[in-house]
Amino acid sequence: METARGLRKTLHDRGMRMTPQRQLVLDAVRSLEHATPEQICQRVQETAPTVNITTIYRTLDLLDRLGLVRHTHLGHGAPSYSVEDHQHVHLVCHVCGSIQEIPCELLDPLVGTLRERDGFELDASHLALSGTCRDCLKQEQEIE
Amino acid sequence: METARGLRKTLHDRGMRMTPQRQLVLDAVRSLEHATPEQICQRVQETAPTVNITTIYRTLDLLDRLGLVRHTHLGHGAPSYSVEDHQHVHLVCHVCGSIQEIPCELLDPLVGTLRERDGFELDASHLALSGTCRDCLKQEQEIE
């Protein structure tokens, strides 16, 4: 697993530098789970108050490209970041905005299909699936 | 299908009013496919130059809640709107940002599972699935 190699090595392999800021951001994402850049910034600033939100954005982008963290748009507004190995799938209702989590094993068949068909490695660990929840479906039927 | 009932009736059933702006926005979404609010605004303004971007946002929100259009976050930045019956699924690579479309029938098994398990009606017509594309997978392996 990539994380186990250490952030330092992952960066160096690509000619990039290890910095305290980068470690702090990765740690913050890991401990918070599904946090916005803003929340991650606050956590980092508990340890290093001078770290700027700009650095948070740049670092999250970097970690995302390195595959160490992932982001999801759970709704409108700021995206939500997690470490790559935090596993769950979200069902987002586009009517009422409610969110429920389901085990990501339910996506295993789809992961297999896309791998064979398109060579695409689906990351089921942070997916947001949009649709209509049970309650809103019921309401819709009452109107018709 | 909801669209066939006509926008007017759908609105009236909920005590809302039919306006030229609402029809124009729906038409624009339908003809553009995967357009941002900005792009939709431009299209609407070709016919009705005084329509304000605020109205575009308000109307897209409304049409989304009515289930006539859907939005997806294909990456960072503005979301992308389509009419509900425009069917495809996007594979978004989180490394290079590339997007490929796949037929949404591939998701039928998952749709069935969620319907039975959670009463959740997954909307597979505008989904964005995040992962790593074939090319980026290859590059990662070369580095290791």
Place this chain on the structure above:
DNA sequence: TTATCTGCAAATTCTTTGCACAATA
């Protein structure tokens, strides 16, 4: 020492809100 990274300030982009006027039913 030198290329990379960071902090800061300012600019951009995207979206929402308040309110007076206009349009629908």
Place this chain on the structure above:
DNA sequence: TATTGTGCAAAGAATTTGCAGATAA
């Protein structure tokens, strides 16, 4: 005519950029 909807201006989030100085290798 009673709401509901729209345009406008302004405010507010969220995010990006340019650049000089700091820092890792």
